[in-house]
Amino acid sequence: MNTISLCAVCSFGLESILKREIIRLGFPVKKVENGKVYYSGDDIHAVALSNLYLRTADRVFLKIGEFDADSFDSLYEGILQIPFEEYVPADGRFDIYKINSVRSKLYSKSDCQAIVKKAVAQRLQKMHRVRLLPETGAAYPIAVHIANDHAEVFLNTSGAGLNRRGYRQAGNEAPLKETLAAAMVLLSNYRAEKTLADVMCGSGTILIEAAMIMKNIAPGIRRNFASEYWSPQYTESYVQCREAAHKAVKEVPLRILGSDIDYFSIKQAKENAHLAGVENDIAFQKLDLKDFSSKKKCGVIISNAPYGMRTGGSQVQTIYENLGRIYRNLNEWSAFILSGYDHFENAFGQKCVKNRKLYNGGIKTYLYSYYPQKENIHGHS
Numbered sequence: 424m425n426t427i428s429l430c431a432v433c434s435f436g437l438e439s440i441l442k443r444e445i446i447r448l449g450f451p452v453k454k455v456e457n458g459k460v461y462y463s464g465d466d467i468h469a470v471a472l473s474n475l476y477l478r479t480a481d482r483v484f485l486k487i488g489e490f491d492a493d494s495f496d497s498l499y500e501g502i503l504q505i506p507f508e509e510y511v512p513a514d515g516r517f518d519i520y521k522i523n524s525v526r527s528k529l530y531s532k533s534d535c536q537a538i539v540k541k542a543v544a545q546r547l548q549k550m551h552r553v554r555l556l557p558e559t560g561a562a563y564p565i566a567v568h569i570a571n572d573h574a575e576v577f578l579n580t581s582g583a584g585l586n587r588r589g590y591r592q593a594g595n596e597a598p599l600k601e602t603l604a605a606a607m608v609l610l611s612n613y614r615a616e617k618t619l620a621d622v623m624c625g626s627g628t629i630l631i632e633a634a635m636i637m638k639n640i641a642p643g644i645r646r647n648f649a650s651e652y653w654s655p656q657y658t659e660s661y662v663q664c665r666e667a668a669h670k671a672v673k674e675v676p677l678r679i680l681g682s683d684i685d686y687f688s689i690k691q692a693k694e695n696a697h698l699a700g701v702e703n704d705i706a707f708q709k710l711d712l713k714d715f716s717s718k719k720k721c722g723v724i725i726s727n728a729p730y731g732m733r734t735g736g737s738q739v740q741t742i743y744e745n746l747g748r749i750y751r752n753l754n755e756w757s758a759f760i761l762s763g764y765d766h767f768e769n770a771f772g773q774k775c776v777k778n779r780k781l782y783n784g785g786i787k788t789y790l791y792s793y794y795p796q797k798e799n800i801h802g803h804s
């Protein structure tokens with residue numbers, strides 16, 4: 424068995440949810456840092472499973488070496504010792520995808536990038552016994568993270584960010600990242616038996632992610648990953664894992680409602696839901712949130728409200744007042760509202776039970792959580 428070391432990265436604030444997802448996939452977590460969860464897998468299946476199934480990770484990296492690096496020479500020498508030829512064939516593309524440096528003597532990213540590229544090339548030329556490296560084959564994006572003069576070297580197994588599930592069209596003004604939308608759903612404890620509503624659904628991301636979670640649709644089922652093309656073993660592993668993922672999809676009756684004041688958002692949300700394979704699970708309609716009501720008991724509102732950064736405070740103030748009002752008219756519902764508006768709770772008219780700091784594309788926001796009065800906060804994780 425060839426144990427492999429992996430590191431999944433995520434937005435700040437999502438580490439504990441990502442950790443939980445990784446443990447649920449059956450992989451032991453080694454350490455959690457800001458925006459990173461380190462874990463191990465038994466073999467390369469762990470790479471395919473992580474990319475296909477992790478809903479809150481941005482990318483999954485395969486760790487291939489580490490060493491102390493406090494000078495350009497030690498960086499060059501350290502890279503030369505890593506067996507790149509075991510991963511990158513003679514025609515492989517080895518772009519230096521990312522160099523990060525914190526609290527370290529080596530801080531010039533462009534110099535480090537040039538050194539790493541040169542050292543990898545030298546190693547590959549020597550070990551593959553070739554003079555030319557055409558870089559015409561599959562991509563093996565290399566990332567180096569230097570912290571406290573210690574370098575960790577990774578291959579980006581995902582390629583493009585895992586938020587790119589393949590169902591979203593361009594166009595919506597402020598779409599929520601799919602990974603953050605999935606995290607909101609996971610944090611809400613929403614279950615298929617409950618009614619779920621997003622009363623400002625925009626392009627529908629939260630509801631689409633919720634339906635995919637309930638139906639056990641792997642978030643990566645519709646896309647490809649860089650590591651898929653690394654070797655016949657990787658390709659085969661993805662074929663097997665994807666086949667299993669298709670078989671694991673469940674038909675579950677869902678009651679999910681999406682509404683928005685903007686007609687074009689609703690149109691786009693419907694198209695996205697169709698592409699994600701959940702169009703029959705979500706009922707969309709154009710509606711001002713002030714008119715939303717439901718006779719159902721025990722529902723959940725999960726919404727990403729406008730923050731008022733472009734439009735100013737008075738408009739969002741009214742939106743939040745109306746949101747608070749409709750929430751208080753619902754019978755035993757909970758609500759999870761993501762907002763970057765400083766006076767959210769005042770405008771909503773109620774202190775939340777819990778708030779959680781989350782970053783939405785670099786903007787500091789809070790997920791304000793409200794539970795029905797009868798429920799006890801300790802019942803929620």
Ligand SMILES: C[S@@+](CC[C@H](N)C(=O)[O-])C[C@H]1O[C@@H](n2cnc3c(N)ncnc32)[C@H](O)[C@@H]1O
Nearest residue numbers: 598599623624625626628683684685711712727
């Ligand atoms: C931050 S966006 C939501 C983005 C969404 N989560 C997505 O992934 O596309 C806020 C949404 O609130 C909608 N909105 C603003 N005022 C509204 C109102 N009074 N009633 C319903 N929707 C409203 C906007 O049209 C916009 O789509």
